[in-house]
Amino acid sequence: MKSLKKTRRIQIIAVAAVALTLSTLLIGYAMRDGINFFRSPSQVVAEPPAPTEVFRIGGLVVPGSIVRGQSDTVRFHVTDGPAMVEVHYRGILPDLFSENEGMVGTGRLIDGVFQASEILAKHDETYMPREVMEALREQGEWRGPDPQSLPEPQT
Template identity: 90%
Template sequence: MKSLKKTRRIQIIAVAAVALALSTALIGYAMRDGINFFRSPSQVVETPPEPTEVFRIGGLVEPGSIVRGQSDTVIFRVTDGPASVEVHFRGILPDLFSENEGMVGTGRLVDGVFVASEILAKHDETYMPREVMEALKEQGEWRGPDPQAEPQT
């Protein structure tokens, strides 16, 4: 009788392990298109991604680079200091989108131009997306307060 219980436990553990592995694989397969990696303009210039890869780019909108066309297409450059990438976006930009302000865009790199499907801008005077802030700090271009610093009263 003890041998039968032991065999049954091993079978249950094996079935549970297979079910866990299968569910993990299915979740990974389902999320493959939903994962967008963040890149700074310097990283995009150094190692351009494949044209089919969707990713996020972030930095500061380069001053004097915003060109609004006759239609709803906007062309501008995003920079992290040492490098900048031209961005084409068709749609309505956020109200807080402006020159020399932080932005994050989602899209693809096509022939050296980032074609954005979505543009996000900071939502108040002090907010900067973490990825953009870290990329700007790496390039020595960060001009804002240190978020780890103690608030001054």
């Protein structure tokens, strides 16, 4: 009788381990396209990601760099101080998007140009995304308060 209980226990543990491994693999597979890492322009220039990798880039829009093309195509440069990356975006920019202001874009780096699929801009005159503040502070360009001392943004 003891041997049967022990065998049953081992079977349950083995099935639970297989189920846990399978569910972890399925969750990882489902999330593979939903995870976007943030990079500053300096990081993108130093180690360009593969053209298939989707990531987020952020920094300040370089003054005088916004060029509006035909229809809804826009080109501009984003910087964190020491490095600059050209950004191409097709779509309608947020109302608060402007030069010398913080932005975060999602997209891919293709032939040295960031092809953005989404552009986010600050939502008021004092807001800047935490990732952008930290990247600017690391480069010595941030002049505001310490990003660690600021409260988390409300979503």
